[in-house]
Amino acid sequence: MSRRLRLLVLGVGGAGLAVLFALAAFRLPRFGGTFHPYGQRTLPNALARHTPNVISSINFDQRALDTLGEELILMASALAAVLVLRTVRAEQEDSAGEHAYGPAQVFDALRITGYLLLPVTLMTGVYIVAHGYLSPGGGFQGGVVLGSAIHLVYLAGDYPALARIRPVPMFEAGEALAAGAFVVLALWFAGQVKAMNAVVGLEVGCAFVLALAKFFEQALLVRKDS
Amino acid sequence: MTHLPYLIPGWILLVGVYGIVTSRNLVHAVVCLSVAQSATYVLLLTVGYQKKATAPVFSDIKPTRNVVDPLVQAMTLTDIVVGATVTALLLALTVQVAKRRGTVDPDQLRSLEP
Numbered sequence: 001m002s003r004r005l006r007l008l009v010l011g012v013g014g015a016g017l018a019v020l021f022a023l024a025a026f027r028l029p030r031f032g033g034t035f036h037p038y039g040q041r042t043l044p045n046a047l048a049r050h051t052p053n054v055i056s057s058i059n060f061d062q063r064a065l066d067t068l069g070e071e072l073i074l075m076a077s078a079l080a081a082v083l084v085l086r087t088v089r090a091e092q093e094d095s096a097g098e099h100a101y102g103p104a105q106v107f108d109a110l111r112i113t114g115y116l117l118l119p120v121t122l123m124t125g126v127y128i129v130a131h132g133y134l135s136p137g138g139g140f141q142g143g144v145v146l147g148s149a150i151h152l153v154y155l156a157g158d159y160p161a162l163a164r165i166r167p168v169p170m171f172e173a174g175e176a177l178a179a180g181a182f183v184v185l186a187l188w189f190a191g192q193v194k195a196m197n198a199v200v201g202l203e204v205g206c207a208f209v210l211a212l213a214k215f216f217e218q219a220l221l222v223r224k225d226s
Numbered sequence: 227m228t229h230l231p232y233l234i235p236g237w238i239l240l241v242g243v244y245g246i247v248t249s250r251n252l253v254h255a256v257v258c259l260s261v262a263q264s265a266t267y268v269l270l271l272t273v274g275y276q277k278k279a280t281a282p283v284f285s286d287i288k289p290t291r292n293v294v295d296p297l298v299q300a301m302t303l304t305d306i307v308v309g310a311t312v313t314a315l316l317l318a319l320t321v322q323v324a325k326r327r328g329t330v331d332p333d334q335l336r337s338l339e340p
Contacts, residue, residue: 003248003333010247014240021239025232032228032277039274040297043282046296050245053283054296070304075270081318103238107274202306211314218321 047193056133056193060200064190071203074133075179078207085214106156114156121149129201132193141199143204151212159220168213171206178203235269238262252320252330256313263309267302274298 047059059067125146132138154162181199182220185192242262249255274295280287282296324330 003308005303006247014243018240022233023307025236026229026230028273030228031231031272032275034276034292034294035272036276036297038297039282039293042297047284047289054282054284054293055300055303058296058300063300067305070307072310074311077315082313084318086324136281136283138303140303170321178318207311211318214318215321221312225292 002075051133051193053133053135055136056138056197059138060193060196061191064186064196065084067196067200068186071186071200072177074204074207075175077218078175078211081211082214083216111156113154117150118152118156121152125201125205127150128199130194132201139202140204142197143201144203144208146192146201146210147212150209154216157215162216166209166213169215170211171209175203175206175210178206210226231272231275232269235265235272238268239265245314250331250333251316252323252332255332256316256320259316260309260313263305263312265328266305270298 011094042062043054044055044060048054049057049061049222050059051061076205127142128137129139129142130146132142150166151162153165171217182196182203185199189195240260242258242265245258246255246263249258260273272295276292276294279292279294282293289292307335309327320330323335327335329335
């Protein structure tokens with residue numbers, strides 16, 4: 001399909017979508033109004049179960065089964081990313097020690113900032129996970145903070161150091177264990193918001209680290225056989 | 227005037243789709259898909275908004291206080307997580323396409339196999 005034809009099809013489709021969307025939007029309840037039937041039904045339930053953060057209550061208690069599906073999508077796509085990025089036959093992988101991206105090219109001030117921020121960021125991640133039932137936050141958000149925190153080592157130091165502090169098999173095991181634990185929690189113990197937050201935090205953190213590890217390998221270590 | 231905010235997600239969606247269709251780079255297309263998807267976050271939050279209401283976290287406010295719809299916010303969280311994982315997977319596929327075909331221009335990727 002030529003670019004012109006494609007743009008034409010897009011124009012027709014986009015205009016149709018815009019008209020239908022506008023027609024639908026003007027039939028919605030007034031913006032900022034008080035008509036929220038579903039939200040109002042969730043509030044008393046969340047308060048009755050002593051979960052001040054209503055969003056955590058919805059995710060891990062009232063709609064725990066949906067979150068189970070989301071969790072499995074997360075695991076499946078992390079797994080798929082790892083599979084897609086595996087080293088293929090015609091390539092070989094350098095060992096992590098051969099590349100010391102970092103100290104030589106990084107300013108001392110930046111390096112110190114990175115090392116200082118690492119414990120603070122890890123602590124923030126743990127706080128966001130642990131207080132997810134009480135204040136804004138939870139396993140998903142905290143897990144991402146935790147997963148990205150250890151990459152400060154790469155930004156501040158070097159790749160070998162990062163490879164040392166994140167042994168990939170351990171994170172694979174952690175990911176699988178956390179996913180299994182979440183299935184058990186969601187099916188039999190839904191409503192254990194604190195435990196579910198912790199498990200989700202572990203799983204998201206592990207998935208994040210694994211996917212980033214594969215991208216790092218592709219960018220730094222894999223090269224084609226010549 | 228009371229319905230105009232609902233049109234913003236529609237506009238974001240169209241901008242994202244336009245970006246995908248005219249894209250000349252798969253990474254750009256993946257980012258445009260993220261833009262198109264963020265329309266759903268905005269739509270969900272717009273639907274749940276309520277005037278003079280606060281965030282649905284009751285640790286420091288009275289239970290009688292008006293709050294915005296927490297259900298759509300929880301769905302937005304789900305949406306963001308799934309969107310991020312899809313982006314990661316698509317970028318992984320882009321890396322492999324670049325390695326196998328030597329290009330990331332969608333127009334030059336015609337057949338399925340070289």
